[in-house]
Amino acid sequence: MKKKVAFCTLGCKVNQYESEAVLEQFLKQGYTQAEFSEPADVYVVNTCTVTHLSDRKSRQMIRRAKQMNPEAVLVVMGCYTQTNPDAVLDIPDVDIVIGTEQRIQTTALVERFLNERKPINLVAELAKDCGFEPLSIDGSGQSHTRAFLKVQDGCNQFCSYCIIPYARGRIRSRSIEDTVNESRRLVDAGFCELVLTGIHLASWGKDSGEGNLLTLLKALQQVEGLRRIRLGSLEPTLCDEAFVQGVAQLDKVCPHFHLSLQSGCDVTLKRMNRKYTTQIYAEAVERIRKVMPEAAITTDVIVGFPGETEEEFAETVAFLKQISLADAHIFKYSPRQGTPAAKMPCQIAPDVKEERSKKLIALTGETKRQFENAYIGKEEWVLFEQETAPGIYEGKTKNYITVSVQSDKLLTGQLLLVRLESWQKDILCGSLVTV
Numbered sequence: 181m182k183k184k185v186a187f188c189t190l191g192c193k194v195n196q197y198e199s200e201a202v203l204e205q206f207l208k209q210g211y212t213q214a215e216f217s218e219p220a221d222v223y224v225v226n227t228c229t230v231t232h233l234s235d236r237k238s239r240q241m242i243r244r245a246k247q248m249n250p251e252a253v254l255v256v257m258g259c260y261t262q263t264n265p266d267a268v269l270d271i272p273d274v275d276i277v278i279g280t281e282q283r284i285q286t287t288a289l290v291e292r293f294l295n296e297r298k299p300i301n302l303v304a305e306l307a308k309d310c311g312f313e314p315l316s317i318d319g320s321g322q323s324h325t326r327a328f329l330k331v332q333d334g335c336n337q338f339c340s341y342c343i344i345p346y347a348r349g350r351i352r353s354r355s356i357e358d359t360v361n362e363s364r365r366l367v368d369a370g371f372c373e374l375v376l377t378g379i380h381l382a383s384w385g386k387d388s389g390e391g392n393l394l395t396l397l398k399a400l401q402q403v404e405g406l407r408r409i410r411l412g413s414l415e416p417t418l419c420d421e422a423f424v425q426g427v428a429q430l431d432k433v434c435p436h437f438h439l440s441l442q443s444g445c446d447v448t449l450k451r452m453n454r455k456y457t458t459q460i461y462a463e464a465v466e467r468i469r470k471v472m473p474e475a476a477i478t479t480d481v482i483v484g485f486p487g488e489t490e491e492e493f494a495e496t497v498a499f500l501k502q503i504s505l506a507d508a509h510i511f512k513y514s515p516r517q518g519t520p521a522a523k524m525p526c527q528i529a530p531d532v533k534e535e536r537s538k539k540l541i542a543l544t545g546e547t548k549r550q551f552e553n554a555y556i557g558k559e560e561w562v563l564f565e566q567e568t569a570p571g572i573y574e575g576k577t578k579n580y581i582t583v584s585v586q587s588d589k590l591l592t593g594q595l596l597l598v599r600l601e602s603w604q605k606d607i608l609c610g611s612l613v614t615v
């Protein structure tokens with residue numbers, strides 16, 4: 181009987197890519213994939229440490245794994261492991277501990293553990309020149325709609341609230357050749373959309389001398405059979421005139437820009453050690469909209485950063501109203517031990533964070549609806565990703581609007597033209613257009 185492996189992946193798209201790469205290693209060794217809630221021979225928990233809630237969730241899932249099968253091999257990897265290896269090792273029954281490097285050895289480490297039955301700890305301090313880890317995927321473990329494509333790792337920004345540079349190390353870029361080769365494999369496997377991911381995607385190429393992110397996008401534009409290229413999170417400073425004009429000429433790049441904001445107050449941004457002002461951000465938004473009026477611009481905002489006064493929060497509210505983005509993820513500030521912000525005075529009370537979060541969620545919900553309302557009556561190409569109910573399919577437009585369609589035919593994985601017609605709850609519904 182074939183052995184089974186089960187994964188629990190917490191956190192960002194980079195983590196999802198890395199889990200997929202490790203899963204494919206197991207599949208190539210003859211394993212089959214099980215759900216994390218099912219009995220398996222190996223459990224892999226890929227952890228996250230971006231907030232204290234991520235830490236807690238990571239610990240919960242580590243403990244839960246052995247409950248399904250006490251005899252299973254338990255592998256723990258990822259950002260929480262890299263920054264808190266002792267805390268992970270203190271959890272009973274953890275067999276193999278890996279940080280954010282050396283994941284390529286996972287299957288070999290499992291075999292080693294099965295032979296020796298001794299705990300293995302590979303977590304070490306990240307070297308400044310550790311290089312881009314040669315993980316890759318061919319899509320064998322995914323449904324064939326869109327695939328993540330990791331092209332960058334690490335971050336040199338050291339924002340005052342963020343633990344990730346300590347968990348991921350300095351910036352490393354994947355080569356153009358390797359990126360293009362993997363994109364061709366994924367297209368051959370049936371994917372028509374690739375989502376470029378990285379810890380600090382805007383820094384691609386700064387360490388390698390191969391150019392900048394636009395250089396990479398131009399190379400991917402030439403990949404035959406690839407229909408869509410979607411960008412992960414970007415810094416507003418990347419979006420200068422040359423970048424925006426260059427992207428506008430690449431018809432495969434989706435007009436969807438997730439530009440991290442974090443605060444709409446310049447004083448708060450300075451305490452956060454962000455490298456831009458609200459004016460720079462607003463200019464980037466205006467620049468994008470001028471050449472790509474259909475573009476969806478989305479963002480992240482942190483509320484309750486240490487020292488954030490009512491006046492500073494009011495500036496964020498006013499700025500978000502001014503730029504009226506297509507969507508926003510709102511996060512309540514979470515102190516991370518080892519970061520400057522955790523030691524700052526004037527930490528904000530949880531109830532204040534909760535109140536401010538609710539205000540921004542309501543505001544950005546309104547601007548999201550306004551953006552999507554403008555598409556009612558229009559025809560848009562939709563990549564269908566899943567069947568949410570019998571005969572009901574959901575997918576995304578190029579600018580990341582979720583669309584639902586009813587059909588008797590299987591639509592999953594297809595890129596089809598849809599007329600957007602009306603709202604049902606929070607989803608735009610439409611009908612297929614015959615072409």
